[in-house]
Each structure stands twice: as structure tokens, then as C-alpha cells.
Amino acid sequence: MAEARDTILEVDALDVRYGPVRAVRGISFEVAKGGITALLGANGAGKSSTLMAVAGVVPVTSGRISLFGQPTTKATPDAIVRSGVGICPEGRRIFASLSVEENLIVAGTAVATPQVAAKRRAEMMERFPILGERRRQLAGLLSGGEQQMLAVARALMGAPRLLLMDEPSLGLAPQMVDTIFSIVEELQCEGISILLVEQNAALALEVASHAVVLANGEIAAQGAPADLASDDLLKSAYLAA
């Protein structure tokens, strides 16, 4: 049971298939409590498929996933989120036709009581002042970086123990990427464990406490970021960094 205490997420021999395509091929890794685990690899390596399988969005073909010591291989995304997971999906997917505040209200409905949700909304607006300033604006009118902040804030409405982030830096200006990554580090300091999918390997290795490198749906390497970063062969082959 000692393991269950410091392991938040356990992925064991995970296989994900889309019809004939085997996107993820029997990978195993763990996410330690309080750490940032980076899933790295080239486009199409199976990073997002792995993350979405953990989130319950993509069905698991074979293998096992357990979250907080409970098997969740067949759980639906909504049940997984209610068990204490926050999801920032690729492309942010904020509700463009809802206001900033409405996005946060919707995000709070299933994971908090109305009183707690109202308190957390206030906290989010304090944490991301720009969201407070634009609370009545349609979320679709926010800039890319602001939308990413809203996506993070939305995922935090349930006070998750594990945050799944898919390509948070995609399409953002360099300065905004820095901001987002400092938010990621901040969240880790607050005790939230994070599973981060990133194409920007250099950046991800800077913040991560553990890294898993995927290639063609298999694990090419995993370990401490410092070791991976110093491995030139690995860098040139898989990380394009």
C-alpha cells in the first residue's frame, strides 16, 4: 500500500487502437504524487491518445489504468473528472459562445456545491486577473493565451488532485508560453500532480520531475529529465529539441 500513497496514476500495458491503427502499444508508466510527468514525443507518437485514454475519452483496447488506487479502465470521462481529475484538452476547447464567467459556472456544476463553486470562481478570477476583467465577455473573443488560462481555470474548478494537460503551449506567443509554464509550476507547488503532454520537449523537460518519451506508440525512454536531456541520441531522434 506504500506504493498507492505516492503513486497517483498507474498505466499498465496500455493499448489504444483506432480500428486497424494501433496508436499506443503496451506502454506502462506511473505518475508520482505531487510531480509533473511529461509525456514527450513527435507528432503521432501516441501522447494524446495515452492522455485521452487516462481521461476516459478514448476507449482502452487492453491494459489497465488506475487512478488514486482505483481501476478506471472502463470509467467514463465525467466519472473520472468527478473522482478528482482536471482536464485541459488539446485546442483548449473553451465554450466560445458562453461568457468567461459562464464557462467557469458550467465547469463547477458537477464537481462542487454551488457555494464552493462560487468561492472557487472568485479565486480563479483573483489568480487570473485577466479573466476577472473579462468575466462578462464571450470566451471566444479572448486571445489564445487568455483562452488557455480559462481552460486551466475551468479544469481547476473541481480542485483536482491530478491535472491532465494536452499541449498547453500550442499556438501561443513565446511570452505567453512562459506564463503558462509558470502557472504549471505554480500548480505543482500547490500539490497538484500533473501529467503534461508537450511537443516542446525542451520546455517540458525544464519543469518536469519525470519524463516519458514515446515513439510510434511505444516507450522509447523514461527517467529523470536531466538524464534524458543530456542524451544527445535521444534528443535528436525523438525530441527534435
Place this chain on the structure above:
Amino acid sequence: MDQLVQQLINALSLGGIYAMLALGLAIVFSIVRLINFAHGEIMTFGGYGIFLSMVFGFPPVAALCIGLGAAVVMALAMERAAFRVMRGADVISLLITSFAVSEILKVLFQNGISARPVPISFPSAWSSSYQIGGMTIGVAPTASIFVTILSLGCLTFVLRRLAIGMAMRAAAEDFDMLRMLGVRANRVVAAAFAISGLLAGVAAVIWTAQRGSVDPMMGFFPVLKAFIATVLGGLGSLGGAVLGGFVVGTLEVLTQAFLPDSLTPYRDAIVLSAVIAVLLVRPDGLLPARSGTRS
């Protein structure tokens, strides 16, 4: 002048019924991509609910409330029994499922109650009229306009101010994302069906109060018009559904009232030609839905 005002009130009253039916269709479509052909049977069931509760001796106003409830129950039952298992199926499969539900219910109404219209006797005051500035105006059409405005107001409140309404708008934009926020899909879908059932129930109340009878096809024809209204307004757009409903209702009443007798048989053809003409200019409808679906 007198006739014009009267017809305008009739147009608003009929348009309101179409608008509420079209809204019910649009709310369900925007969330589950189901074009619910059995929506008319929800309205008919509401009508029979009113009829049966009058038979069992309930006072008229209570009977109308029971009719509303019956429509909501029917909408929820339909979702649970027929559409939930089909969740995620393509639009065509869902459409055909709804055809089947519609046919089954119509046969049940015909064999279980009567194939012919059954009369409902409301207080005579409801079918009377009043005078304003020398004009004679019916009580029922006037009341139905107020009921329509009230219903649309309540719906706007639910969608704009309540969390469940915001969740429904979010679901229309990106249902999968909503589930990634922990929201149970079944709850949002059930809420959408309940609201569409309630609107169909209100339509049934207004329809029966004005016509005084219920038959197995009662809901079918108005819902056909409501379909046209949703397409005219822009499929999946709620504002479009309301606008489309009022446009179709108004065209229908005005052609009925002012067309020469020799042209009256072509009334539907004329209304539909006008709709086609609009769609030729604006293929996405008058107020198209924002396309929110993303990969």
C-alpha cells in the same frame, strides 16, 4: 383595420405555437443531433392528458397542468426508452428511430383511445371574445400570445441565468468537453428533453384550448410546420427556431385570410415556396447556428 388586427393576433398565436414546437426540436437537435420526428406525439400525448383528466373530473385549469406534465413525462420516457440507447448514432439512424417512435405512438393513440377527434369542453368564456376600440378579439388567441411570451421568457431565463441552462448551451457547442468537466451526459440530455416536452405541452394546451378537441394526428401537422420553421430559422439555432415559427405562422394566417378563394387550396404551396425562396438566398437559414463543433 379591424380584420387586420384580428388576423395579426391569430398570426402571433399560431406563430407562437410553431415557435415553441420549433424551439423544442432545436434544443434537442442542438445537443444530441436528433431531429425528433416524434415531437408531435409528445404534443398529442399532452392533449390526451388534458382530455383524460377532464373525463376524470378535474377542473379545466388542473387538466391543463396535467397535460403539461404528461408531455414532459412522455418526452423523458421517449429519451429513456428509444433515444438513449441510440446516443452517438448518426443523424439518419436517429431520425429513423424517431419515425418509428412516432408511428408506434400514433397507433397506440388510435387503438387505445380513438382514431377520431375526442371533444374537450372548456368553459365557454375561453372561446368568447372581447371588444377593444371597436374591434372584436378572441380571448383564447390573446391568452395564447401571453402564454407564449411567458414561456419564451422563462426559457431565456433558464438558458441565460441557470447553471443547467448554461450547461445546455455548452453541450450544444461541445458535448464531449462538457463531459470532461465532470458533467453527466444523461442529465443534460434529460434536461433538454424535459424542456422540449414542456414546450410541446404548452403548445398542446394552447392548441386544445383553441380547438376544443384532440385526435391522434393533433401534434403531427403543427410539428411538420415547426420543422419547416427550424430549417427556415437555421437548424439548431434557438433564436432561428422562434423567428422561423413566427414567420411560418404569420404567412399561413395571412395567406388564409387575404388570399382570394380560388387560390386557397394552394396556401401551403405558397407558404413553402416563400420558405424555399428564403433558403435560396440564405441556405443556412435566417439566424444560423454558430458552428461550434470541433474535432
